[in-house]
Amino acid sequence: MSSRSPAGIVEQLGGLEVVVCAGSGGVGKTTVSAALGLAMVAELDRRVLVLTVDPARRLATALGLGRMGAEPVPVPAARLRKAGIQPKGEMVAAMLDMKSAWDLMVERHSPTRESAERILANRFYQGISNAFVGSQDWMAMETLYELHAGREYDTVVIDTPPSRNALDFLEAPNRLSDFVGARLLSWLAGPSRLGWRAINVAAAPFARMADRLIGAEVLGELAAFVREIQGLYGGVQERAAEVYDLLRSPQTGFVVVTTLEPEPFAEAEFFCARLRDYRMPLRAVAVNRVLPTALGDPSGAAAATALVEDREVAAWMSAELGEQVRPETARRLGEAHLILHRLAERQDRQLSRLGSLGRVPVVRLPLAEREVVDIEGLAQLVGWFRDGTG
Amino acid sequence: MLCVEVDAKGDLARALGASASSFQPKVVQPNVSVLGLHAEESLQEYLRIYFKVPRFTRLTPLAKVFEFIATGLPGTSDMLVIGKIAYEAKRTDGGRPVWDLIIVDSAATGHVLPQLGAARAMMDLARGGIVRSQVEWIDAILSDPRRSLLTICALPEEMPVSEALDLHDRVKAETTIGLGACFLNRVFPVGVTARQLHALEELCAEPHLDAARERLGGDPRPVLEGDRLAQRLHDTGAAHARRLRAGMSVPVVEIPLQTTARPGLSTTRAVAAALRAASS
Numbered sequence: 001m002s003s004r005s006p007a008g009i010v011e012q013l014g015g016l017e018v019v020v021c022a023g024s025g026g027v028g029k030t031t032v033s034a035a036l037g038l039a040m041v042a043e044l045d046r047r048v049l050v051l052t053v054d055p056a057r058r059l060a061t062a063l064g065l066g067r068m069g070a071e072p073v074p075v076p077a078a079r080l081r082k083a084g085i086q087p088k089g090e091m092v093a094a095m096l097d098m099k100s101a102w103d104l105m106v107e108r109h110s111p112t113r114e115s116a117e118r119i120l121a122n123r124f125y126q127g128i129s130n131a132f133v134g135s136q137d138w139m140a141m142e143t144l145y146e147l148h149a150g151r152e153y154d155t156v157v158i159d160t161p162p163s164r165n166a167l168d169f170l171e172a173p174n175r176l177s178d179f180v181g182a183r184l185l186s187w188l189a190g191p192s193r194l195g196w197r198a199i200n201v202a203a204a205p206f207a208r209m210a211d212r213l214i215g216a217e218v219l220g221e222l223a224a225f226v227r228e229i230q231g232l233y234g235g236v237q238e239r240a241a242e243v244y245d246l247l248r249s250p251q252t253g254f255v256v257v258t259t260l261e262p263e264p265f266a267e268a269e270f271f272c273a274r275l276r277d278y279r280m281p282l283r284a285v286a287v288n289r290v291l292p293t294a295l296g297d298p299s300g301a302a303a304a305t306a307l308v309e310d311r312e313v314a315a316w317m318s319a320e321l322g323e324q325v326r327p328e329t330a331r332r333l334g335e336a337h338l339i340l341h342r343l344a345e346r347q348d349r350q351l352s353r354l355g356s357l358g359r360v361p362v363v364r365l366p367l368a369e370r371e372v373v374d375i376e377g378l379a380q381l382v383g384w385f386r387d388g389t390g
Numbered sequence: 391m392l393c394v395e396v397d398a399k400g401d402l403a404r405a406l407g408a409s410a411s412s413f414q415p416k417v418v419q420p421n422v423s424v425l426g427l428h429a430e431e432s433l434q435e436y437l438r439i440y441f442k443v444p445r446f447t448r449l450t451p452l453a454k455v456f457e458f459i460a461t462g463l464p465g466t467s468d469m470l471v472i473g474k475i476a477y478e479a480k481r482t483d484g485g486r487p488v489w490d491l492i493i494v495d496s497a498a499t500g501h502v503l504p505q506l507g508a509a510r511a512m513m514d515l516a517r518g519g520i521v522r523s524q525v526e527w528i529d530a531i532l533s534d535p536r537r538s539l540l541t542i543c544a545l546p547e548e549m550p551v552s553e554a555l556d557l558h559d560r561v562k563a564e565t566t567i568g569l570g571a572c573f574l575n576r577v578f579p580v581g582v583t584a585r586q587l588h589a590l591e592e593l594c595a596e597p598h599l600d601a602a603r604e605r606l607g608g609d610p611r612p613v614l615e616g617d618r619l620a621q622r623l624h625d626t627g628a629a630h631a632r633r634l635r636a637g638m639s640v641p642v643v644e645i646p647l648q649t650t651a652r653p654g655l656s657t658t659r660a661v662a663a664a665l666r667a668a669s670s
Contacts, residue, residue: 031549291619292619294615297609299612300613302606303608303613304608307613310606313605316605320598321589333613333617339649340616342649343647
């Protein structure tokens with residue numbers, strides 16, 4: 001890991017067109033994305049869109065907005081000033097609307113208006129677009145591409161979907177292309193023209209199995225659906241290539257977000273390695289919820305241990321301070337510190353492994369003095385992006 | 391007992407003292423087995439059981455078709471995950487259920503409802519064939535509170551608690567799945583009052599600091615910094631626990647923060663002891 005100070009990281013990331021914040025679930029990606037967006041508009045005259053795809057609507061709460069939807073919502077400058085940020089730029093927030101994103105994709109890539117309408121009316125399509133979240137990563141990439149292509153924003157910061165596998169969205173464009181292309185399912189699209197009996201010899205056992213599985217009537221409907229979505233193939237394949245080009249572009253940067261807890265850190269290591277495999281540019285690592293270094297101080301631990309173990313210490317404190325200090329008070333003061341000291345020691349071991357993530361700037365975001373639940377909380381973090389201080 | 395992890399990353403297996411999970415249940419502790427779910431393997435097993443399709447290698451064209459179905463089609467992997475769990479719940483050996491209890495480490499909060507609703511979604515799509523009858527029994531298992539319960543886990547922070555409450559409300563409004571309990575994990579276990587903190591503040595100030603250093607054999611100022619943070623963590627944790635209890639229709643069980651050097655069996659045992667203590 002570079003010893004470079006994170007000073008200048010806001011300018012570096014804010015100069016990009018797309019910033020992808022990635023990491024495993026629960027590390028505070030949404031908070032970091034929103035704080036990074038705020039840091040950008042505080043420092044730069046840029047129009048920054050922060051797009052969250054989190055269905056729990058975390059960003060909406062954190063930004064003090066009501067209900068976000070598909071339409072981007074500007075964060076009022078007066079609201080930022082109230083939180084102590086003098087914005088040079090403009091911040092806009094948006095949330096992925098899955099259903100709209102699917103419908104737009106179909107309309108965009110269908111060869112004809114009629115074909116789009118048939119797909120939109122198909123119950124398989126409605127089931128897929130309404131009920132299943134396996135498609136969330138796909139739509140996040142589609143929406144990111146559209147927002148970038150629209151050129152309304154200087155920088156789009158995207159908070160990746162909540163997932164146990166942070167890699168899912170990297171695979172998303174290809175999976176979407178495979179899904180609608182699905183040459184392997186051509187056998188399924190064929191029978192309505194030739195009849196099931198005419199299906200080729202190689203596919204026949206598979207077709208019989210599918211027939212037994214879901215029934216002839218549904219199979220016919222599914223075939224019609226597959227036939228229609230194959231019409232999307234050209235457009236979607238082209239789009240997948242464009243999305244990968246965008247993600248590999250010098251105008252794009254990945255920020256891997258992690259905490260120093262062992263599991264998310266291990267996932268961050270894996271993710272950084274895969275970014276290298278994909279030739280996608282890692283620009284920074286944001287380590288969230290870092291404990292103050294003072295907590296690891298052995299001298300403090302020695303004092304805390306004495307507060308817990310020295311049976312005479314409360315009496316000594318009473319005499320020294322001229323007021324009664326109960327043994328329970330001394331014990332609690334020591335115990336509470338020692339819990340945090342043990343966590344700080346564990347954290348220090350992880351910090352020594354930061355180099356495994358890559359030679360990029362590291363932004364350390366402290367465990368905030370107050371919980372980050374509103375724009376004031378986010379504002380606390382802005383200074384840590386700007387110059388590594390609160 | 392069978393512990394199932396739905397993403398097969400191995401975290402659950404490691405927490406139970408094993409190196410990794412696999413698709414075949416592996417005994418990791420006395421009476422405890424662990425299973426890691428893979429959508430593709432679930433599909434292969436399904437086809438083997440119901441269609442006598444032999445296991446095929448990844449290189450065959452048929453394998454590519456099934457790999458596509460298992461991982462490429464939206465929703466299929468959710469269905470395969472839920473289907474495999476329901477299959478294990480139904481499996482018997484000599485007339486007795488193979489497992490007394492199955493505990494599933496499910497998808498992230500945002501994913502769990504669609505995953506649990508996959509059988510219902512599939513029922514809407516498939517009106518006939520084997521799949522229809524199978525998703526019906528899967529749905530019956532999930533909807534029977536004597537057989538399946540969903541427990542919600544949260545951390546004592548604003549957003550996770552909001553998500554837990556949101557999930558609770560949506561489960562009640564949108565599903566037929568019963569709720570069991572809510573676990574509030576990593577609760578800071580030691581509270582420090584303002585009065586107690588004040589005593590330490592005085593000790594860290596002149597004219598007491600030098601005497602305190604000497605008496606305590608160390609610097610009390612880092613202790614003060616830690617205790618201020620501890621006070622914040624404990625008090626906000628208590629506030630979140632109150633908020634959860636006010637919004638949940640099920641018991642909220644607090645699990646104290648563990649400080650073991652690294653996650654693994656020792657942490658799991660400590661959490662298990664905390665759960666036992668909470669339920670006694």
